[in-house]
Amino acid sequence: MNILIVDDDDAIRDAFGDILRDEGYAVATAANGQEALAYLRQTSQLPDLILLDLAMPVMSGWEFRAAQRQDPVLQAIPVVVVSADRGAQQHPATIDVDAYLPKPVLLETLLDTVERFVV
Amino acid sequence: MPVRQRQGKALERRTISITRTEEAIVVSEHGNKAATVATSPETNKPSADHYKQQLETVLNNATVALFIMDEHQQCSYMNPAAEALTGFTFAEVQGRALHDMIHHTRPDGTPYPLEECPIDRAFPENNQEQGEEIFVHKNGTFYPVAYTASPICEAGTVVGTIIEVRDIAREKADQEAREALTRATRQQARQFQQLAEAAITINSTLSLEATLQRVTEHARLIIGAHQSVTSLTTDNHWSQAITAVSLSDKYAAWREYHVPTDGSGIYTIVCRENRPIRMTQAELEAHTAWRGFGTEHRRHPPMRGWLAAPLTRPDGQNIGLIQLSDKYSGEFTAQDEAILVQLAQLASSAIEHARLYAEARAAIQIREQFLSIAAHELRTPLTSLLGYVQLLQRRMQRSGGSIDQRSERSLQQIVTQALRLNKLIESLLDVVRIQSGRLAIERQPIDLQHLLTGVVDELLLTTTTHHLRLHAPMQRLIVDGDELRLAQVFVNLIQNALKYSPHGGVIDITITQQGAQACVAVRDQGIGIPEAAIGQLFQRFYRVGGAPMQHISGMGIGLYVVKEIVSLHGGTVAVESVEGVGSTFTVCLPLPEPPESGRA
Numbered sequence: 008m009n010i011l012i013v014d015d016d017d018a019i020r021d022a023f024g025d026i027l028r029d030e031g032y033a034v035a036t037a038a039n040g041q042e043a044l045a046y047l048r049q050t051s052q053l054p055d056l057i058l059l060d061l062a063m064p065v066m067s068g069w070e071f072r073a074a075q076r077q078d079p080v081l082q083a084i085p086v087v088v089v090s091a092d093r094g095a096q097q098h099p100a101t102i103d104v105d106a107y108l109p110k111p112v113l114l115e116t117l118l119d120t121v122e123r124f125v126v
Numbered sequence: 127m128p129v130r131q132r133q134g135k136a137l138e139r140r141t142i143s144i145t146r147t148e149e150a151i152v153v154s155e156h157g158n159k160a161a162t163v164a165t166s167p168e169t170n171k172p173s174a175d176h177y178k179q180q181l182e183t184v185l186n187n188a189t190v191a192l193f194i195m196d197e198h199q200q201c202s203y204m205n206p207a208a209e210a211l212t213g214f215t216f217a218e219v220q221g222r223a224l225h226d227m228i229h230h231t232r233p234d235g236t237p238y239p240l241e242e243c244p245i246d247r248a249f250p251e252n253n254q255e256q257g258e259e260i261f262v263h264k265n266g267t268f269y270p271v272a273y274t275a276s277p278i279c280e281a282g283t284v285v286g287t288i289i290e291v292r293d294i295a296r297e298k299a300d301q302e303a304r305e306a307l308t309r310a311t312r313q314q315a316r317q318f319q320q321l322a323e324a325a326i327t328i329n330s331t332l333s334l335e336a337t338l339q340r341v342t343e344h345a346r347l348i349i350g351a352h353q354s355v356t357s358l359t360t361d362n363h364w365s366q367a368i369t370a371v372s373l374s375d376k377y378a379a380w381r382e383y384h385v386p387t388d389g390s391g392i393y394t395i396v397c398r399e400n401r402p403i404r405m406t407q408a409e410l411e412a413h414t415a416w417r418g419f420g421t422e423h424r425r426h427p428p429m430r431g432w433l434a435a436p437l438t439r440p441d442g443q444n445i446g447l448i449q450l451s452d453k454y455s456g457e458f459t460a461q462d463e464a465i466l467v468q469l470a471q472l473a474s475s476a477i478e479h480a481r482l483y484a485e486a487r488a489a490i491q492i493r494e495q496f497l498s499i500a501a502h503e504l505r506t507p508l509t510s511l512l513g514y515v516q517l518l519q520r521r522m523q524r525s526g527g528s529i530d531q532r533s534e535r536s537l538q539q540i541v542t543q544a545l546r547l548n549k550l551i552e553s554l555l556d557v558v559r560i561q562s563g564r565l566a567i568e569r570q571p572i573d574l575q576h577l578l579t580g581v582v583d584e585l586l587l588t589t590t591t592h593h594l595r596l597h598a599p600m601q602r603l604i605v606d607g608d609e610l611r612l613a614q615v616f617v618n619l620i621q622n623a624l625k626y627s628p629h630g631g632v633i634d635i636t637i638t639q640q641g642a643q644a645c646v647a648v649r650d651q652g653i654g655i656p657e658a659a660i661g662q663l664f665q666r667f668y669r670v671g672g673a674p675m676q677h678i679s680g681m682g683i684g685l686y687v688v689k690e691i692v693s694l695h696g697g698t699v700a701v702e703s704v705e706g707v708g709s710t711f712t713v714c715l716p717l718p719e720p721p722e723s724g725r726a
Contacts, residue, residue: 016506022513029517062502091505111509111548114516 008125009052012036013043013071014060014089019110023058023089026114027121039063040071047081054084056124059104061090072102085124089117191291194278199223199249202286211271211293213264224289228261233268248275249287258294270298317465320348324469328476332483334358338370341473345448346372348469349462352452353377353427357393358437358477359446367446373427376452380427393434397444402435402467406457433458435470440478448473490561497558501551508544508551515540553683557666560690567608567694571718574603574637574644581616582635591630594620598637603644605715611691612715618684619648619711625680626709627652643697645714654705663701664689688713 010032014020020036027034035054037043040063047053057075061068068088075081088102091110106120185192191208195201201219209215212228219227225240232238240246248255255275260268271291278286324344331337338356346354352374357367373380396403405413407430434449448470450458519537522530559565575598582594605612616635623633631651638645655663659670669682692699696716703709 016510018510019506019513022510022517026513026517026520029520091502091509110505111512111544114513114520117513 009033009035009054009056010121010125011043011046011054011057013038013040013057013063013068015039015063016060019060023117026117030118030121032121032125040066040068040074043071044074044081047075047084053081056121057084057086058121059086059088061088061092061102069102072104076103087120087124191293193224193289193291195224195249195287195289197249197285199246199287201227208291211269211291212261228263229259231262233260245273245275245287245289248277248289249284252277252279252284261291270294314461317348317461320344321465321468321472324348325472328472329479331476332480334368334477334480334484335370337473337476337480338368339372341448341469341476342370343372345450345466345469346374349433349450349458349465350454351433351450351458352454353429354448354450356437356448356473357446359397359444377427393447393449396434396436396447396449400436400438400442400444402463402470403432404458404460404463405432407431428452431457433462433466435463435466437470437474437477439474445474445477494558494562497554501555504551505548508548512541512544515544553687556687557683560687565611565690565694567611567691569606569608571604572607572609572612574598574605574646574715577609577613578616578635578637578646581613581620585617585620585624589624589630592624592627593630593632594635595632596635596637599639601639603637603639603717605644605695606718607695607715608691612695615688615691615713616646616648618688619713622684622711623648623650623652623709626650626654639717640714642717642719643714644717645712647710647712649708649710651708654707654709655701655703656705657703660701660703664699 008031010027012020012023012027012034013036014023015038017038020038024034024036033052035046035050037046042065043057043059044066059068059071066074068090072086075084075086085105087106087108088104089108089110089112105124108116108120185205188205189207191211192203192205193201193208194203200221201216201224202221204212204216204219212219214227223240225238225243225246229243229245230238243259244255244257245259247253254277256273258270258272261271262268270293272294273292274290276288276290277284278288324340328337328340328344331340338358342354342356345356346352354372356370358369359367371381395401410429410432430452432449432451433453434447436444437446437448439445448466450462450466453462515537519534519541522534522537556565575596578596578598582596586594620633620635627633627650633651634647634649636647636649638647655670662668663670664685665682666686667682668686669680689699692713692715698714700712700714701709702712
């Protein structure tokens with residue numbers, strides 16, 4: 008069970024990473040959309056789920072999502088947005104993701120959501 | 127234009143044969159014609175000669191010009207006043223048609239035919255004619271007169287006409303002066319009225335561009351000029367001056383012209399010295415530096431006379447000018463200048479208002495941006511903090527057995543406080559959303575009893591010292607509302623009730639229907655609210671002062687958000703409170719209108 012965490016804040020990447028590893032998931036991380044795309048295009052083991060932050064430098068979550076949906080290999084991977092940006096929650100259609108979690112997120116909520124996609 | 131009045135048929139009158147005798151006129155030392163009186167020494171009674179002399183005295187001294195026309199419409203008599211008036215001597219007009227001598231041409235130079243003259247109609251029509259005409263003096267000048275032409279009847283036959291003529295040049299001049307004065311007064315009154323109206327329209331906008339354009343147009347229309355330009359400097363830099371132009375149809379071709387005023391030359395004096403300047407066309411043309419302005423310039427329309435007033439800041443600093451050129455008629459007057467100065471002052475204060483308003487708006491926008499960014503930035507460390515704490519909790523639970531109860535409570539406190547911090551951030555963001563009108567209400571039918579049962583159950587977990595009681599009517603009350611936002615309202619009110627009854631007690635939550643409204647009352651037995659504070663309770667960031675409140679924390683946001691959310695639902699929130707006894711907050715929400723085919 009592989010999960011890719013895309014977030015520019017390394018403390019969040021570490022915290023989420025440790026939580027998920029404790030639960031037995033294999034975790035990869037990327038600091039922005041560009042890093043995430045680079046990882047996805049060279050990895051032999053595509054993740055089962057992507058946890059995506061929105062406001063990031065270099066390439067934002069919205070830009071990453073747009074690029075992912077253009078890519079026939081990557082477009083099937085489910086995406087859960089985890090963001091402090093409440094605007095995306097009000098207009099989830101603009102980014103068209105599988106779930107949305109507002110930051111800060113409770114551990115149980117995070118694990119419940121991840122479980123829905125990674126069986 | 128002659129004014130004529132017809133006054134019925136002439137009366138049969140006593141006719142007197144008059145022959146002019148120069149001997150009867152004695153010229154006094156002062157040149158006035160005085161009379162000699164002949165009396166009969168025997169009887170001491172006036173003789174026939176005496177009457178004749180008296181009559182001559184009257185005729186010769188009358189100030190009204192008198193003419194007699196015979197049955198051939200030829201002049202048979204004129205008195206000295208008539209000679210003085212017309213410039214002709216009696217000898218020159220005797221036996222001739224008077225009209226051809228003194229009434230032959232109209233002021234516009236066209237001939238005045240005898241047949242059209244009303245004066246000469248009195249004789250053939252046997253009718254008295256009265257009116258006003260313009261006569262021609264012997265020297266060719268025109269003069270206005272009032273006349274009466276009366277037929278002279280002898281034994282039922284018209285034998286001639288007596289014509290009385292009075293010079294009305296002075297009356298006419300007086301009348302014209304009066305009319306001019308009335309016109310000027312009316313014009314002045316109209317200008318002041320327009321100035322008052324301008325004050326209202328100029329002050330009714332807070333946009334700088336709109337203010338300038340209105341001032342410019344009002345100035346041109348009130349004073350009556352073909353060109354009006356207002357220029358406003360930005361921090362004394364003419365290069366970025368804002369310019370508003372208003373031109374009459376005469377300069378329609380220049381409508382699109384745009385010449386940023388550079389503050390040089392003619393403008394410098396107005397702006398540097400902060401005083402109005404008024405110049406006639408001659409003065410403008412005579413000035414070496416501004417001579418070229420009178421002709422059609424390549425860059426701007428020609429100037430014809432100039433009037434300008436400075437725009438100033440409240441501290442007296444110049445910020446530009448309003449200028450007018452090419453008055454509809456005549457040169458700019460002192461009154462025009464007074465009006466333009468008034469308008470410039472109006473404009474100055476309107477510009478200041480617009481500037482302050484723009485600054486205030488910018489400040490609000492910056493604050494909103496700041497709060498949004500701050501909220502986003504605060505949530506990021508909170509996310510990892512909460513993540514790590516919960517990770518620790520989980521690991522401790524998993525390690526089993528050796529769980530230190532106090533450590534677990536400490537970790538739970540960190541989670542609780544982190545979530546509380548997150549709530550505070552949410553509240554601050556709610557304020558920003560309300561302020562910027564971005565708090566959206568998504569309506570759906572809400573069962574108030576169901577909603578409040580959930581809220582009460584959740585809050586019961588947070589207290590051990592309070593007793594929460596929910597009272598609901600048998601009939602379910604359904605309102606159209608935003609479920610999350612209404613829950614927020616009742617959570618806020620009940621949390622306040624808990625917070626402000628620090629010693630515990632009963633909190634009653636009562637749902638009732640009151641007419642077309644569903645009302646929810648939250649009553650506590652807490653410390654209450656001082657009467658003086660009740661009016662400000664729902665203001666943003668307002669907190670009640672005083673000793674009982676000192677140890678109760680809060681930002682003064684909750685009730686403000688409650689009021690705004692309830693308002694967005696078209697409802698009201700009211701408060702009743704007695705200090706030391708408790709408070710009751712009542713939220714009333716409109717019930718959806720029942721269908722037309724209701725119970726009735």
